Amino acid sequence: MASRTLRAAIVGASTLLGRELAEQLNDAAGVLWEVTLLDGEEAMGQLTVAGDGATVIQPLAPGSFDGMDIVFFTGDEATARTHWKEARAGGAGIVDLTGALVDQAEAVVLAPAAGAAAVDLTTTLVVSAHPTAVMLALVAVRLKQFGAARLVATVMEPASEQGKAGLDELHQQTVGLLSFQAVPKDMYDVQVGFNLTAALGADAKASLAKTAQRIGKDFGAIAAECELALQLVQAPVFNGHTASVFVSLADTVTEQEMGEAVHGGVVNASSVDDPGPSNLTASGQKQVLVTVRKDATVAGGFWLWMASDNLLFAAQNAIACALELGKLRPDGKVQ
Numbered sequence: 001m002a003s004r005t006l007r008a009a010i011v012g013a014s015t016l017l018g019r020e021l022a023e024q025l026n027d028a029a030g031v032l033w034e035v036t037l038l039d040g041e042e043a044m045g046q047l048t049v050a051g052d053g054a055t056v057i058q059p060l061a062p063g064s065f066d067g068m069d070i071v072f073f074t075g076d077e078a079t080a081r082t083h084w085k086e087a088r089a090g091g092a093g094i095v096d097l098t099g100a101l102v103d104q105a106e107a108v109v110l111a112p113a114a115g116a117a118a119v120d121l122t123t124t125l126v127v128s129a130h131p132t133a134v135m136l137a138l139v140a141v142r143l144k145q146f147g148a149a150r151l152v153a154t155v156m157e158p159a160s161e162q163g164k165a166g167l168d169e170l171h172q173q174t175v176g177l178l179s180f181q182a183v184p185k186d187m188y189d190v191q192v193g194f195n196l197t198a199a200l201g202a203d204a205k206a207s208l209a210k211t212a213q214r215i216g217k218d219f220g221a222i223a224a225e226c227e228l229a230l231q232l233v234q235a236p237v238f239n240g241h242t243a244s245v246f247v248s249l250a251d252t253v254t255e256q257e258m259g260e261a262v263h264g265g266v267v268n269a270s271s272v273d274d275p276g277p278s279n280l281t282a283s284g285q286k287q288v289l290v291t292v293r294k295d296a297t298v299a300g301g302f303w304l305w306m307a308s309d310n311l312l313f314a315a316q317n318a319i320a321c322a323l324e325l326g327k328l329r330p331d332g333k334v335q
Contacts, residue, residue, distance in 0.1 A: 152247070
């Protein structure tokens with residue numbers, strides 16, 4: 001039975017991430033969420049799922065944050081920058097999923113599953129760490145027992161990280177290529193269908209370099225004393241992060257010890273004899289799926305193949321961040 005009720009607003013509720021967060025909120029143990037869905041006028045009146053029922057998206061307007069305990073920002077960065085102080089002035093705790101507010105002096109980057117949350121009674125602004133940073137940090141912090149401090153990772157970025165526009169353009173490109181027609185390039189300014197690329201076009205609305213920079217900074221904030229060398233690649237898939245990660249440990253560490261070290265909690269390590277994780281098998285899973293393989297030529301070298309549902313994992317981390325704020329306010333109100 002829920003022990004308390006928290007009132008939450010999701011700004012950007014019509015986005016893929018906003019919809020995922022709304023669907024996941026009522027799974028949070030011990031909390032009953034009263035959710036208000038907010039977005040721009042173009043999304044006003046849309047019907048979407050929030051918790052156990054359908055809810056209509058309301059326009060973002062003066063007074064929208066009145067009485068809220070938590071406000072989640074899931075839409076574009078400009079909206080988060082424009083409205084977060086208004087939400088805080090109304091007494092709400094802020095959970096930013098866009099990364100736009102990370103440079104604010106009071107901002108704290110969090111991934112509770114990766115370690116102790118650095119929040120106190122003065123914390124009102126939390127930046128929910130990028131889901132890729134969380135996925136990699138979960139492994140990195142567990143490998144510190146072997147003295148590991150550096151991951152070398154190639155991460156495959158799905159189209160859903162760019163929202164509905166990214167998904168639509170990948171779909172349109174795929175259809176166009178199969179029918180031997182010209183493909184749209186408004187979002188990526190390059191062909192991403194049936195292609196892997198480490199850079200998008202000069203006029204792209206997305207930026208792999210900017211995303212990689214955010215991942216690196218968030219990883220540094222949540223995986224203390226660990227380093228990350230990162231290559232981000234745009235993949236022709238609709239959903240799910242996958243990553244190929246190399247780590248060098250002492251030559252005495254066995255494959256079994258490595259697997260046991262990373263397994264547990266929200267990380268599920270399986271045998272290399274299994275088919276292994278993929279963006280498809282990770283879909284709908286609240287865990288990071290991992291296989292561990294010892295390198296046959298490099299002493300102490302290990303390869304990890306990882307996969308997670310990027311939208312669901314981002315939503316779960318944001319909820320965990322909100323609950324950390326809630327723990328500091330026993331009455332359920334964020335002051």
